[in-house]
Amino acid sequence: MNTQYDHIDDTSQQLPPAIITPRRPLGLTIAIGVALLAAACTSTLGLARVVQQVTATASPSASAQSDTSAALQAALQRANEEQQQAFNQNDPQLMADTATAAHYAELVQTNTDLRNSGVTAIELVSISFNQVTAGNATAQATTRETWRATYADGSTVDATTQNDYTLVLDAGAWKVQSDVQPAGQVDPSTTPGQPATAEAIGSTSQNWSGYVASGGTFTAVTGTWIVPAVSSASAGADATWVGIGGASSTDLLQAGTQAVVSGGTVQYEAWIEMLPQPSQTVPLTIAAGDTVTVTLTQQSGAAWAISIDDQSSAQTYRTTVSYASTLSSAEWIEEAPSAGRGIVPLSQFGTLRFVAGSTVLDGKTVSLLDAAATAITMVDRFGQVLATPSPLAADGSSFTIART
Known part of the structure; x- marks a missing residue:
């Protein structure tokens, strides 16, 4: 739900899901409204941007390739450090020469979202390089980075992600064109839209609470919920969604609503996300107390129909997307x-x-109970419970999630 909040989706911005990243994977790279994102997410925009004066040749020798690889690694290291300085000094120009214009704009928005979400400082703890390749005018680099975020209350959160960079040669300098954090390849604390680990299903997650069904082929999912009235007393965000895939795989198709709290106000919105792409907000006006139904249905092959119905305001959003899902x-x-x-x-x-939840499992529409869905409790990095799902109701399709 994007900026992206990975929902997170996992997978949005005011604060950004997944959307603050639903979303925004358990995540939303979510593109959240203004300030915080899923993610789902996702999201998933990385911090490092690279620019390096490296001479590229059409047929580089082994020595030249080695030199180029070393130079790109040094450039990525420097770019990460500049990103850290830009945030901590609140001066985005410090990273202006390390990305293409479009990517630089994304970085500026990401920094704004982090600051609005209560982060006061970031620190690059470590970076390792898995692969670096360069051609005549483009290059790819894969890193594993650990970053530490410090919040206004003094608490810190460490997040480790895989970053897949694409660089382009611009006026003799390498610049980052994109930075993707693949779904399912990142630390559970930072992946929009996906679960912490496959083993976490039926247990705990640092970013998901609710129910997950697995084991079989899932070609549709639906759910209805009443958008909760979120307190504006403290900054934060939450994303509510249904999805297909992502519990134990790197793909996740999801759609839902989110609330972002920033500056004493709450912004509600609806979004969709297809990891690893950032979440996208949709043109619906969402309010606390609205009854919303979201349905994802495979039509054929990679074609999916997505519908979001706000029954309280009689608004409807419909779209068809192409997405390769593991089902x-x-x-x-x-x-x-x-x-x-x-x-x-x-x-x-x-x-x-949540009410009237169902899924199409192996060609048959079934309830959560009949799909053998398992409950997930959200906990923080210290193991403290944040959100707990109730047992399924007698109808096998309804449950509540309580914020603790």
Whole structure:
């Protein structure tokens, strides 16, 4: 739900899901409204941007390739350090020469989202290089980076992600064109839209709470919820969604609503996300108390129909997207979206109620109970419970999630 909040989706911005990253994977790279994102997410925008004076030749020798690789690694190291300085000194121009114009704009927005979400400082703890390749005018580099975010209350969060960089040669200098954090390849604390680990299903997650069904082929999912009235007392965000895939795979198709709290105000919005792409907000006006139904349905092959119906305001959003899904799971989730280098603080949403949940499993429409969906409790990095799902109701399709 994007800026992206990984929902997070996992997978948006005011604060950004996944959207603060739903989303925004358990995540939303979510593109959250203004300030915080899922993610889902995702999101998933990285901090490092690179520019390096490196001479590229059409047929570089082994020695030249080695020199280029070393230069690119040094450039990435320097770019990460500049990104850290830009945020900590609140001076984005410090990183202006390390990315293409479009990517630089994304970085500026990411820094803004982090700051609005309560982050006061970031630190590059470590960086390692898995692969660096260069051609005549483009280059790719894969890194594993650990960043530390410090919040206004003095607490810190460490997040480790894989970053896949694409660089382009611009006026003799290498610049970052994109930085993707692949779904399922990142630390559970920072992946919008996806679960911490496959083993976490039925147990705990640092960013998901709700129910997940797996084991079989899932070709549709639906759920209805009442958008909770979120407290504006403290900055934070939450994303509510249904999805296909992502519980134990790197793909995740999801859609839902989110709330972002920033500056004493709450902004509600609806979004969709297809990891690893950032979440996208959709043109619906969402308010606390609205009854929203979201349905994802495979039409044929990679074609999916997505519908978001706000029954309270009689608004409807419909779209068809192309997405390659493993069809490996179905989810009904309340998420703490991700933004930039960490999970956004979970908002005080009170109690959320899901009703009329169902999925198409192996060609048959079934309830959560019949799909053998398992419960997930959200905990923080210290193991403290943040959000707990209730047992399924007698109908096998309804449950609540309580913020603790």
